[in-house]
Amino acid sequence: MKRQVLADLFDKDWESFKRGLFKFSRDPLSLIGLVIVLAVAVLASFAPYIAPYPEHAGKFVNFDEASQAPSLRHLFGTDAVGRDILSRILFGYRFSLFMGVIVLSIVVPPGVVLGLMAGYFKNSWIDTLIMRITDVFLALPRLVLALGVAAVLSPSLINSMIAVSLVWWPWYCRNVYAIASSIRNEFYVQAAEAIGARTPHILFREILPNCISPVLTMVTLDMGIVILLGATLSFLGLGIQPPTPGLGTMVADGAMYMPQSWWMSVFPALAIVVVVLGFSLLGDGLRDLLAEEKV
Amino acid sequence: MSFVSYFARRVAHSILILFGLSILTFVIARVMPGDPARMALGARAPKDVVLEWREWMHLDDPFYIQYYYWMRDAIHGDLGMSLRTRRNVAIDIKTFLPATMELILFAGMLSATFGLMLGVISARYRNSLIDNTIRVSAYFAVATPQFVVAIFLLLLFGYVLQVLPTMGRLSGHIPPPPTVTGMITVDSIIKLDFRAFFDALRHLIMPGIALALGPAAQEARITRSSMLDNVEKDYVTAERCQGIPERVINLKYLLKPSVIATVSIIGLQFAGSLGGAFVVEVIFGWPGLSSYGTNAMLNKDLNAISGVTLVIGVAFMTMNLIVDVIVAYLDPRIRLREEE
Numbered sequence: 284m285k286r287q288v289l290a291d292l293f294d295k296d297w298e299s300f301k302r303g304l305f306k307f308s309r310d311p312l313s314l315i316g317l318v319i320v321l322a323v324a325v326l327a328s329f330a331p332y333i334a335p336y337p338e339h340a341g342k343f344v345n346f347d348e349a350s351q352a353p354s355l356r357h358l359f360g361t362d363a364v365g366r367d368i369l370s371r372i373l374f375g376y377r378f379s380l381f382m383g384v385i386v387l388s389i390v391v392p393p394g395v396v397l398g399l400m401a402g403y404f405k406n407s408w409i410d411t412l413i414m415r416i417t418d419v420f421l422a423l424p425r426l427v428l429a430l431g432v433a434a435v436l437s438p439s440l441i442n443s444m445i446a447v448s449l450v451w452w453p454w455y456c457r458n459v460y461a462i463a464s465s466i467r468n469e470f471y472v473q474a475a476e477a478i479g480a481r482t483p484h485i486l487f488r489e490i491l492p493n494c495i496s497p498v499l500t501m502v503t504l505d506m507g508i509v510i511l512l513g514a515t516l517s518f519l520g521l522g523i524q525p526p527t528p529g530l531g532t533m534v535a536d537g538a539m540y541m542p543q544s545w546w547m548s549v550f551p552a553l554a555i556v557v558v559v560l561g562f563s564l565l566g567d568g569l570r571d572l573l574a575e576e577k578v
Numbered sequence: 579m580s581f582v583s584y585f586a587r588r589v590a591h592s593i594l595i596l597f598g599l600s601i602l603t604f605v606i607a608r609v610m611p612g613d614p615a616r617m618a619l620g621a622r623a624p625k626d627v628v629l630e631w632r633e634w635m636h637l638d639d640p641f642y643i644q645y646y647y648w649m650r651d652a653i654h655g656d657l658g659m660s661l662r663t664r665r666n667v668a669i670d671i672k673t674f675l676p677a678t679m680e681l682i683l684f685a686g687m688l689s690a691t692f693g694l695m696l697g698v699i700s701a702r703y704r705n706s707l708i709d710n711t712i713r714v715s716a717y718f719a720v721a722t723p724q725f726v727v728a729i730f731l732l733l734l735f736g737y738v739l740q741v742l743p744t745m746g747r748l749s750g751h752i753p754p755p756p757t758v759t760g761m762i763t764v765d766s767i768i769k770l771d772f773r774a775f776f777d778a779l780r781h782l783i784m785p786g787i788a789l790a791l792g793p794a795a796q797e798a799r800i801t802r803s804s805m806l807d808n809v810e811k812d813y814v815t816a817e818r819c820q821g822i823p824e825r826v827i828n829l830k831y832l833l834k835p836s837v838i839a840t841v842s843i844i845g846l847q848f849a850g851s852l853g854g855a856f857v858v859e860v861i862f863g864w865p866g867l868s869s870y871g872t873n874a875m876l877n878k879d880l881n882a883i884s885g886v887t888l889v890i891g892v893a894f895m896t897m898n899l900i901v902d903v904i905v906a907y908l909d910p911r912i913r914l915r916e917e918e
Contacts, residue, residue: 312717415594415595415598416598418591418595418598419595419598419599419601419602420602422595422596422598422599422891422894422895422898423599423602423887423890423891423894424849424850424852424853424890424894425853426853426854426856426857427852427853427856427871427887427890427891428887430856430871430872430875431603431606431875431883431887432606433875434874434875434876434878434883435606435607435878435880435883507721511723514723515723515724515725515857518725518857519856519857519860519872519875519876520876521875521876531725534725534726534729535725538729538732538861541729541732541733541737542733542736542737542738545733548729549729549730549733552725552726552729552730553726555723555726556718556721556722556723556726559721559722559723560717560718560721563717563720563721564717
């Protein structure tokens with residue numbers, strides 16, 4: 284009997300999931316997003332094998348080929364010291380994605396746990412303490428706080444990841460808080476309390492599953508924004524330092540040779556737009572998919 | 579909850595956050611590796627001078643006492659000396675803030691006007707060619723970082739077409755109007771100096787667009803979706819049945835409830851442009867607070883970093899407070915929800 288109920292439940296979920304997947308596969312924008320994200324991931328992972336001039340990613344100088352316009356030899360042209368822009372963009376993707384993945388894996392667990400605690404213990408001192416601290420971090424524009432922290436820690440890839448992480452956790456905390464505080468009075472939570480379930484069980488087994496799809500959507504959307512913020516930091520000289528190829532750094536360096544050598548900053552700039560667009564399209568599609576699943 | 583008590587609660591909340599923010603900014607500027615006294619005086623300063631400086635800056639006192647002195651001075655408008663400009667940070671901020679305000683206000687007006695307009699058009703002609711064009715462009719606009727927009731504008735209008743100035747707030751040959759507000763466009767209008775006004779306006783266009791494009795796209799998307807949410811409501815059908823023209827329904831009855839979401843997004847984006855200004859000001863050589871802040875950060879000018887962060891935090895919070903109050907005024911449900 285019980286098994287039958289479970290199976291029905293599973294079938295229902297499976298059906299709605301398939302329906303969502305079908306909808307996702309018919310939505311051209313989400314598919315474009317998926318393709319872009321996969322393509323960038325592949326390009327970034329295999330950059331050393333795909334890039335036409337992998338050695339150009341580091342300290343490489345060849346003044347014979349400096350500032351060359353796009354050609355068959357150098358599809359996106361070369362920079363002021365003769366490095367192939369395409370190769371550097373591929374390696375730049377590597378660092379951007381690396382940063383996105385690391386930052387989000389640092390940020391999501393504490394943000395989610397704090398949000399769960401604050402939401403479940405709503406109106407207690409735990410809620411007040413956690414949410415007031417969160418509010419303070421949310422009281423500054425993300426870029427400004429990240430810039431301040433990155434500057435104080437000395438600019439580097441690692442420090443810019445620390446800076447962005449410090450700015451990012453409150454957003455997860457606040458969103459999970461909103462969900463947790465709205466379902467803490469649901470019957471199944473009360474039932475768990477009534478049979479004496481421990482707090483960790485209620486937090487992670489009863490409440491957490493409700494937060495998974497919103498957090499998943501948020502992570503996808505945020506990948507793009509973290510990459511964007513990282514590029515902005517390196518554009519201002521407070522992120523990845525030369526000779527490591529950062530997409531933002533490349534745009535900033537190229538801007539000095541505008542307008543004659545436009546390719547130096549235009550192609551890295553487009554590379555940023557493409558990856559951010561990919562993640563935001565995929566994230567929006569995923570949101571629709573998971574919303575569909577709930578119905 | 580009455581409107582007044584809602585307002586009072588929000589203000590009290592903001593003051594609490596401001597206190598936290600001041601601690602955060604203070605901590606940011608003090609966790610820096612290295613000796614602040616050495617950094618201020620240079621590596622070759624004699625030891626007794628360094629010790630005297632440490633004493634003077636209370637660097638040997640416990641953390642909370644240092645915070646007390648810093649806060650006491652900050653309340654009196656003294657944010658400490660900038661290591662780079664050798665002036666008080668508060669004076670520097672007073673000099674650079676108006677330029678940033680001018681840019682942000684201009685960008686805010688641009689994005690609010692175009693965001694709302696495009697959103698309404700998009701919702702009115704939903705699923706048509708115009709709607710799809712607006713939606714796809716909005717996607718691109720949201721995904722494009724401000725510095726990329728700025729670089730493309732610079733390339734197109736500044737270098738290829740050469741129709742707009744690429745740097746600064748005013749051309750060299752035009753005398754700036756006397757300072758009243760510090761915003762050149764406003765000051766020149768006060769003096770009826772139209773030559774300076776139009777020149778300043780021309781300088782504003784590119785940085786303004788670079789700052790406004792993303793927010794405008796976001797606002798258009800929100801306006802469209804909230805109008806489409808309301809279009810299904812019974813009262814709209816009722817109005818349609820009464821034979822009220824579609825145009826009147828759209829602009830008079832549909833826009834009003836739909837605009838609440840847009841107002842709060844406009845406010846958030848406007849406050850957020852304080853961050854975006856950092857990038858845009860650097861690219862267009864705009865002598866504002868953000869250029870000052872970026873230079874301070876690149877030079878590890880501690881007092882300037884905390885001063886700029888604090889001022890931006892206060893401005894950001896004030897804007898958010900104003901938005902919350904406006905939205906709560908427009909939509910009583912938000913005030914009531916707060917009570918739960």
